[in-house]
Amino acid sequence: MKYRLLAAAAALAFAAPAVAQDTAPPKPFTVNGSIGLVSEYRFRGVSQSDKDPAVQGGVTVTHESGLYGGFWGSNLAGWGTFGGSNMELDLIAGFKAPVAEGATVDVGVTYYMYPGGFNNTDFFEPYVKLSGTAGPVNLLAGVAYAPKQQALGAWSSTGAIAADPVNGPYDDPNDKNDNLYLWGDVSTAIPDTGLTLKGHIGYSNGNKGLGPFATSVAPTGEYFDWLVGADYTLGPVTLGVAYVDTDITKRDAAYLQPSFSKGQDGVGSIADSAVLFSITAAF
Numbered sequence: 001m002k003y004r005l006l007a008a009a010a011a012l013a014f015a016a017p018a019v020a021q022d023t024a025p026p027k028p029f030t031v032n033g034s035i036g037l038v039s040e041y042r043f044r045g046v047s048q049s050d051k052d053p054a055v056q057g058g059v060t061v062t063h064e065s066g067l068y069g070g071f072w073g074s075n076l077a078g079w080g081t082f083g084g085s086n087m088e089l090d091l092i093a094g095f096k097a098p099v100a101e102g103a104t105v106d107v108g109v110t111y112y113m114y115p116g117g118f119n120n121t122d123f124f125e126p127y128v129k130l131s132g133t134a135g136p137v138n139l140l141a142g143v144a145y146a147p148k149q150q151a152l153g154a155w156s157s158t159g160a161i162a163a164d165p166v167n168g169p170y171d172d173p174n175d176k177n178d179n180l181y182l183w184g185d186v187s188t189a190i191p192d193t194g195l196t197l198k199g200h201i202g203y204s205n206g207n208k209g210l211g212p213f214a215t216s217v218a219p220t221g222e223y224f225d226w227l228v229g230a231d232y233t234l235g236p237v238t239l240g241v242a243y244v245d246t247d248i249t250k251r252d253a254a255y256l257q258p259s260f261s262k263g264q265d266g267v268g269s270i271a272d273s274a275v276l277f278s279i280t281a282a283f
Helices: 002-015 017-022 250-256
Strands: 029-038 054-063 067-075 087-100 103-113 123-134 137-149 177-190 195-205 222-234 237-246 274-282
Touching: 054 087, 087 123
Parallel strands: none
Antiparallel strands: 029 054, 029 274, 054 067, 067 087, 087 103, 103 123, 123 137, 137 177, 177 195, 195 222, 222 237, 237 274
C-alpha cells in the first residue's frame, strides 16, 4: 500500500507540477501548544490550587523520528505551593513510536519543578505509556515510577508536626521515598458532534506522611483517583467538564490536617469530589 501511494504521488507531481510546487514537504519538526483556564487544578485527584482556578499552558516540539520535548506550567496555591513562587513547571522529554498496527508506545520522563522553592521539592518521574484503539474507542495504559528522592520522602509523620512552630516542621528531615502511579484512560468521539466522552482511573503508592513544605505526591500513602467527563471542540477551542474524586476519606486524611484542606484551616479535604470546568485553546 505504501509503494502504491508513493507512485500515485509521483504521477500527480509530473501531471500537475504547479500544484506540487505549492505543496511543502513535511517538516522534520512540529510544534504544538495550548493555553487554558481550569476551575481547579487537580493532580491525581488532589487539588493543587486550593480549590481555586488555575491558568495552564505548555508547548511540545516533536521530531519526525518520534523524539519529543516540551514544558507545561500552572499556578498553584495552598497545598501545592512547595515553598516557591506558587508555580509548577514540568519539563518533559521522550520517544514515541508504533509497536503494532494501531498501537503506540511512549517512553519518557517528567521533571517536576517549583521555581523559587528549594531543590528538595523538585523530582523526576520516568513513565511508559501504551495507547491504541478498539473500534471507535481510544485506550491508554500508563505506569510512572519515581525512584527515591527527598521530594517524595515523609519528612513529617503528621500534619500537626508540620504545623508545630516549636517541635516542627519535620521529625524525619531528608527522608527519601519512591512513588508509583498506574493509570488508564479511555475516550470516544461522538461522530459529527464535536463531543468526546472520557474516563480515567489511577492508583498511587508512595510515602504515608508529608514531604518538604507539608505536601505529598501520594497523600495517605495509597489511594485511587478517577474522572469521568466530556470535551466539546469548536475549532481550536475545547470546552471541558469532568467529575473527579478519590477514595481518600476524611478519616484517612485526618492525620494530614491542617495541610490537607482549603486555606490549610483543617476543615474539609482537598481530595473530595468536585466538578471541574475548563476552556483550552490549541495552537
